[in-house]
Amino acid sequence: MWVFFGASVLVALTPGANNLLGLHHGMTHGVRHGLAGLGGRLAAFTLLIAAVAAGLGQLLAASETALTIIKWAGAAYLLYLGLRLLVSTFRGQNTPKELPKTPTTAWRVTRKEFGVAITNPKAILIFTAFVPQFIDPGHGAFSTQIALLGAVYLLAEFLAGSVYVVAGAAVKTIKLSQTARRNVDRGTGVVLVGLAGVLATSNA
Numbered sequence: 001m002w003v004f005f006g007a008s009v010l011v012a013l014t015p016g017a018n019n020l021l022g023l024h025h026g027m028t029h030g031v032r033h034g035l036a037g038l039g040g041r042l043a044a045f046t047l048l049i050a051a052v053a054a055g056l057g058q059l060l061a062a063s064e065t066a067l068t069i070i071k072w073a074g075a076a077y078l079l080y081l082g083l084r085l086l087v088s089t090f091r092g093q094n095t096p097k098e099l100p101k102t103p104t105t106a107w108r109v110t111r112k113e114f115g116v117a118i119t120n121p122k123a124i125l126i127f128t129a130f131v132p133q134f135i136d137p138g139h140g141a142f143s144t145q146i147a148l149l150g151a152v153y154l155l156a157e158f159l160a161g162s163v164y165v166v167a168g169a170a171v172k173t174i175k176l177s178q179t180a181r182r183n184v185d186r187g188t189g190v191v192l193v194g195l196a197g198v199l200a201t202s203n204a
Contacts, residue, residue, distance in 0.1 A: 001152065003134075004134045004149060004152060004153075005152055005155075005156060007130075008152060008153045008156035008157070009156045009159065009160055011126065011130065011156075012153075012156045012157045012159070012160035012161070013160040013163065016120075016122070016195075017078055017116045017120065017192065017195050018041050018113060018116050018117055018120070018161070019160070019161065019164045020164075020188065020191060020192065020195070021037065021081075021112060021113055021116060022034055022037060022038065022041075022113070022161050022164040022165045022168065023164040023165070023167060023168040024168060024184075024185075024188045025037050025109050025113075025165065025168065026164065026165040026166065026167065026168025026169040026170075026171075026172065027168035027169070027171050027172050027184060028104075028168075028172070028181075028185070029104055029109065030169050030172060031165060031166060031169045032106065033104065033106050033109045034109070034164075034165030034166075034168060034169060035162065035165055036106035036107075036109055036110050037106075037109040037110055037112065037113040037165075038113065038157075038158060038161045038162065038165065039110050039113075040109070040110035040111060040112070040113035040114030040115075040117070041113040041114065041116075041117045041157065041161060042154050042157060042158060043110075043114055044113075044114045044117035044118040044123070045117060045123065045127075045150075045153070045154060045157060046150075046154065047118065048118075048123060048124060048127045049127055049131075049146065049147065049150030049153075049154075051127075052127045052128055052131070052132075052146050052150070053142075053143040053146040053147055053150070054143070067121050067124070070119055070120075070121050070124065071121045071199060071200070071202070072200065073119045074116070074119035074120050074121065074199055075196045075197075075199040075200040076196070077115050077116060077119050078116065078192050078193070078195050078196035078199065079192075079193055079196035081112065081116070081189075081192050082188075082189045082190070082191070082192030082193035082194075082195075082196060083189070083193065084189075085185055085186075085188060085189035085192065086186060086189035086190070086193070088185070089182045089185045089186050089189070120199075121199075126153075127150070127153075131146065131149050131150065131153060132146070134149055135149070
């Protein structure tokens, strides 16, 4: 179990769309909103774990059509988030003076994380290919072990995601200038658009 936990932490720490969002939310909104976003990610992963435990995950992973639909949905959502962030910076909507007029709620942050996680085919493969490798046929039912390993992975994901959120919040304390903050948001938008392109052209 400790081997699985260590491997899960390494997998969860891998830079990706959700971790990038966590870093950005920590930088932009602080620890509280950033951790709320993690709740959305974990909720999406919990659904995927339940699907695998019910036997639906393997069917989904084996369906090229289903994975293609999910891949394009995920790419479209990342593109939407990236372009929206880019457009808002050019319109000056992310300056500290204007943020209080349209404050970002924890619910909005949570929805973004959930949307990115649930439409990421890589997450599906984690729970259908990575996690099942640690199943021991001689130690209980498949669904029970998947649920247990899934809970351990969620803990690893929470810890890894928290690292990104806290790192972002630490940068927030530096009190970046409006120009620097705008450039950070633009950089995040560019990376999200890039990730959308990578996902759209991947074979997953």
